[in-house]
Amino acid sequence: MTLPPLAQAAIAAFIVLNAVILMVAYVTLLERKFAARMQSRIGPYYVGWPHGWLQPIADALKLMLKEDVVPAAADRWVYNLAPIAFLVPCVLIFATIPFAPGLGVADLNIGILFFLAVSALEIVGLFMGGWGSNNKYALISAMRAVNQIISYDLPFIFTALVPVVLAGSMQLSEIVSAQTGLFGWFVFRAWGLGVLALLAYLVATIAAENRVPFDILEAESELVAGFRVEYSGMKFALIQLGEYAHILGTSFLGALLFLGGWLGPGPAWLGPIWFLLKAIFVFLLITWVRWSFVRIRVDQILAISWKLLLPLSIVLLMAAAFAVAWSGGARV
Amino acid sequence: MSDFMGGLSKPPEPPTRSEPSRGVRGRTRETRDGPRGPESVTGFGTGTQRGGGSVAVLRDGAKGFWGETLQLARAVGRTMGVTFKNLVARKPVTVMYPDVRRQYPDRFRGVLALTYDKETGEENCIGCRLCEYICPPQVIKVEMLKAKERNWAKHFTLELYSCEFCELCVQVCPTDAIVMLKTFELATSDRRELLLDKDRLHALGLEHEHSWATGTRLRDMQAPPKAARGEGHRDGATRGEAAVTAPAAAAKPAGTAALAGAGSAEESATPAPAAKADGPSTAEAVKTAAAPPAAPGEVKTKETAE
Amino acid sequence: MDTEARKVVEMGWGGNERLVMNMGPQHPSAHGVFRAILTLEGETVVAVDAVIGYLHRCHEKLGETLTYVQYPTIASKTDYVAAMTSELAYVLAVEHLGKFEVPKRAQYLRVIAAELQRIASHCLWLGTWCLDIGGALGGGATIFLYAIREREDVLDLFEALTGARLLYGFHQVGGTRYDVPAGWDKQVRETIDRIERRLDEYEAMLEDNAFFLVRTQGVGVISPELAQEVGISGPLIRGSGIDFDLRRWAPYSSYEDFDFRVPVETAGDCYARYRVRMVEFRESITxxxxxxxxxxxxxxxxxxxxxxxxxxxxxKGEGYARVEGARGEVGCCIVADGSPKPYRMKWRGASFSNLAILPHILPGCKIADVVAIMGSIDPVFGEVDR
Structure with a gap:
């Protein structure tokens, strides 16, 4: 007996959702240890001795037990809905990512389009939180967020389209299967275009995820905590979860688009593990950048996007298209 | 600069002696003519701001798009190189405190305690209250118990929660009774636990390692050579009339000549201590008010100046 | 005397959507407790109203109630980041009043303490400033922790010397309270050698870094005229092209024996102040x-x-002593009445005077520049409010 498709999808979604949450929890631990070592520290150690293996769980428990404070003057509906509106698109992007051939919730034929469209939706939750908190810091942060997302989603999309052009498909599993072979990953191909595209993708990702050096909307030295300054307890945890889920999602996408997804030596069942390792590699790159640079100012961020990154990504996309056309559809 | 705080031993030269700052590792940085105008806008920087000046990626002028991009790439590489070096090459400096403790230096100024005499086992404290008098935050209270051979402290309380660990009480103690310990763990859930009485202080002294300092040692370390010490007590004149130490009696003879100063109009005619000692050792940037009537006004100017 | 340079900058922005935002007193980049009431026009600051006094502890009144013996241990609490400085200013003032001689060794020890303190204080400045412009969750925190790592090494030296890490009570009238312990000399040399090497790393992280440069160059420009009108001192005024360093101008405590350079930069922006302090680091080491x-x-x-x-x-008399602290000129004025306590005591805090520059240079900046400028001024609010 087979389950109806809806039930199948529900079960798959349930598994993926929980896996994502678990991964996010441990990715935060990874980042904390990584940053700590970079800063001559040790990082979480005692909870789950040694090396803090239980720290994420302890953090989650602590946040659940925290008092939930709603500012008196907040727009209650907007304020309470914002964390969910923020979290849903961040988790939803995992729906379309295939972790191995056939292993995923839905391998859409427009997978990457879905991914890009949904991941841009997080701005709604962000803006709701900033507006609904009725806090000046949050409001300024929300305004900055809108600016930044608009500026950086364009280069993000353009660079993500480079592999699409090279692979000739929008289906993510197709993009992976176009990268088979020795040095078949897109990062090695198209005469160096791939590397440039990966770099541009990383920069755009960092900006679209509001990480240092582009974290002007969190900007705790200016805006305290930005749009989430009024959130506490579980709502704060949801926002945090969403943020890291988004980062992880784009790391997976980056590994999939440029680093060949689940392709790797060894038997087929190693595929998801390769994929995970590559995603973590991308994540660590982002983290490394994050803990190395100082934040830049809002106008400079916009300048970098519009003056450097957007032209560069358009040029890259055009060059990729030209390369494909010039070779007449053969592998480039 | 107004001159009221002047009285500098030598008149300050006008600030023309501007040297270019020494560049690091051979990079010399020349001084420039003035603050950059708002017109030098290059590269990724954005437009002019009023008041805030301008933004330019590179101060040394425009390098063009490729130059700046290369510079950016190099900067990214160097910055991330430093963090990577720390990531792989350096061990964490964290001391895992409750499990591991670092080596505290001998002079560590920690919790205070009272001591027993090592030979007789008697309490060292004689209740002389010198520590009580000198304590700047006034956390020590002592009551003396008079006895035949020696005196004792009847009560000795120390409010450790207000203590600022300045070590003055240790320094003045004539019998080395009060010492500091190489421990600092004061955390408690009840503030009253830090109100230490005599027994508790003695117990602490037995419990923990003492740091180096005792009254005798500190005073010996600070003591000038014998001759200078005598001079300090009596012969103030060689050092400008007023080097007077504790016993007020000693202060009087030397003081009368020199105690002319600001404040009292009757004495105002007396000149202030005359020429400054010109040796390099005296502080030059200081001044005694020569003319007392002017003194209050001077104080005022200083206040407004700030 | 309201000259052109001194005028508070007024912004003639035509917009009507002004937002008044409080920065502080509880704010991550308030450097203690400082309240800046910013009037914003979008992201741009059009006016600033600075409120101080949240850390007022009646320090000058305390100085009247404590004797010349007691107060040096508390003087360090005015500027707790560079505690040796204020102690030195106080004892210099008393020594001048009393015409007390200071032995050469004590003078040299004072110089060592003061310069190590400058290194420690600049370490904290570098760290917190990068924290301000870089974010506590980013590269700023990394530099902060590196700088704190170095500062801790210097504090270890002070701990070996005096037994305390923050409030030393090292100076006393007529000399110093502590002599050099055995092996301290070697420890100091090792530490400063290490710090000198690490300074190269900070410069590699910051100086070539375009992200850092765009945040600092041309931001918060103080013209030399403005600097003199407002009366700022220390690295700020040297960053504005005026060579004013008390160690050179009015040497105290045997500073004339040493060979060092006074860095001067003319640009007057945050980056110039950064350069001045980075050179000072090395000069202090020499x-x-x-x-x-x-x-x-x-x-x-x-x-x-x-x-x-x-x-x-x-x-009886009045004495004023000033020293070049890490943040600028720290002055101490004592009016003595012949008793063991001063009749009146007054501090001239470098941070206090330096902070007065804010209303002149903040309008027109972005919010993000506010924290960069605040950090480059490097105020310590214990010294501002006293």
Whole structure:
């Protein structure tokens, strides 16, 4: 007996959702240890001795037990809905990512389009939180967020389209299967275009995820905590979860688009593990950048996007298209 | 600069002696003519701001798009190189405190305690209250118990929660009774636990390692050579009339000549201590008010100046 | 005397959507408790109203109630980041009033302490400033922790010297309270060598870094005229092209024995102040080396060790001593009435005077520049509010 498709999808979604949450929890631990070592520290150690293996769980428990404070003057509906509106698109992007051939919730034929469209939706939750908190810091942060997302989603999309052009498909599993072979990953191909595209993708990702050096909307030295300054307890945890889920999602996408997804030596069942390792590699790159640079100012961020990154990504996309056309559809 | 705080031993030269700052590792940085105008806008920087000046990626002028991009790439590489070096090459400096403790230096100024005499086992404290008098935050209270051979402290309380660990009480103690310990763990859930009485202080002294300092040692370390010490007590004149130490009696003879100063109009005619000692050792940037009537006004100017 | 340069900058923005935002007193980049009431036009600051006084502890009144013996231990609490500085200013003022001699060894020890303190203080400045412009969750925190790592090494030196890490009570009238412990010389040299090497790393992280440069160059420009009108001092005024360093101008405590350079930058922006301080780091290191090399033998105090509370008396009079602290000119004015306590005591805090520059340079900046400028001014609010 087979389950109806809806039930199948529900079960798959349930598994993926929980896996994502678990991964996010441990990715935060990874980042904390990584940053700590970079800063001559040790990082979480005692909870789950040694090396803090239980720290994420302890953090989650602590946040659940925290008092939930709603500012008196907040727009209650907007304020309470914002964390969910923020979290849903961040988790939803995992729906379309295939972790191995056939292993995923839905391998859409427009997978990457879905991914890009949904991941841009997080701005709604962000803006709701900033507006609904009725806090000046949050409001300024929300305004900055809108600016930044608009500026950086364009280069993000353009660079993500480079592999699409090279692979000739929008289906993510197709993009992976176009990268088979020795040095078949897109990062090695198209005469160096791939590397440039990966770099541009990383920069755009960092900006679209509001990480240092582009974290002007969190900007705790200016805006305290930005749009989430009024959130506490579980709502704060949801926002945090969403943020890291988004980062992880784009790391997976980056590994999939440029680093060949689940392709790797060894038997087929190693595929998801390769994929995970590559995603973590991308994540660590982002983290490394994050803990190395100082934040830049809002106008400079916009300048970098519009003056450097957007032209560069358009040029890259055009060059990729030209390369494909010039070779007449053969592998480039 | 107004001159009221002047009285500098030598008149300050006008600030023309501007040297270019020494560049690091051979990079010399020349001084420039003035603050950059708002017109030098290059590269990724954005437009002019009023008041805030301008933004330019590179101060040394425009390098063009490729130059700046290369510079950016190099900067990214160097910055991330430093963090990577720390990531792989350096061990964490964290001391895992409750499990591991670092080596505290001998002079560590920690919790205070009272001591027993090592030979007789008697309490060292004689209740002389010198520590009580000198304590700047006034956390020590002592009551003396008079006895035949020696005196004792009847009560000795120390409010450790207000203590600022300045070590003055240790320094003045004539019998080395009060010492500091190489421990600092004061955390408690009840503030009253830090109100230490005599027994508790003695117990602490037995419990923990003492740091180096005792009254005798500190005073010996600070003591000038014998001759200078005598001079300090009596012969103030060689050092400008007023080097007077504790016993007020000693202060009087030397003081009368020199105690002319600001404040009292009757004495105002007396000149202030005359020429400054010109040796390099005296502080030059200081001044005694020569003319007392002017003194209050001077104080005022200083206040407004700030 | 309201000259052109001194005028508070007024912004003639035509917009009507002004937003008044409080930055502080509880704010991550308030450097303590500072409240800046910013009027914003979008992201741009059009006016600033600075409120201070949240950390007021009646320090000058305390100075009247404590004797010359007691107060040096508390003087360090005005500027707790560079505690040696204010102690030195106080004892210099008393020594001048009382015409007390200071032995050469004590003077050299004071110089070593002051310069190590400058290194420690600049470490904290670098760290917190990068934290401000870089974010506590990013590269700023990394530099902060590196700088704190170095500062801790210097504090270890102070701990070996005096037993305390923050509030030392190292100076006393007539000399210093502590002599150099065994092996300290070697420890100091090792530490400053290490710090000198690490400074290269910070410069590699910051100086070539375009992200850092765009945040600092051309931001918060103080013109030389404005600097003199407002009366700022220390690295700020040297960053504005005016060579004013008390160690050079009015040497105290044997500073004339040492060979060092006073860095001057003319741009007047945050980056210039950064350069000045980075050079000062290295100059302090050379001064410490010279002082260690030339450390004379002899007593550390011209007066016997403190035995009682009224041990130091000075004649009636008024004395002012100023020293070049890490943040600028720290002055101490004492009016003595012949008793063991001053009749009146007044601090000239470098941070206080430096902070007065804010209303002149903040309008027109972005919010993000506010924290960059605040950090480059490097105020310590213990010294501002006293």
């Amino acid at each position: 001064i410490v080396r010279q002082a260690l090399d030339g450390l004379p033998e002899g007593p550390i105090s011209s007066r016997p060790g403190v035995k009682s509370v009224g041990q130091v008396r000075v004649p």
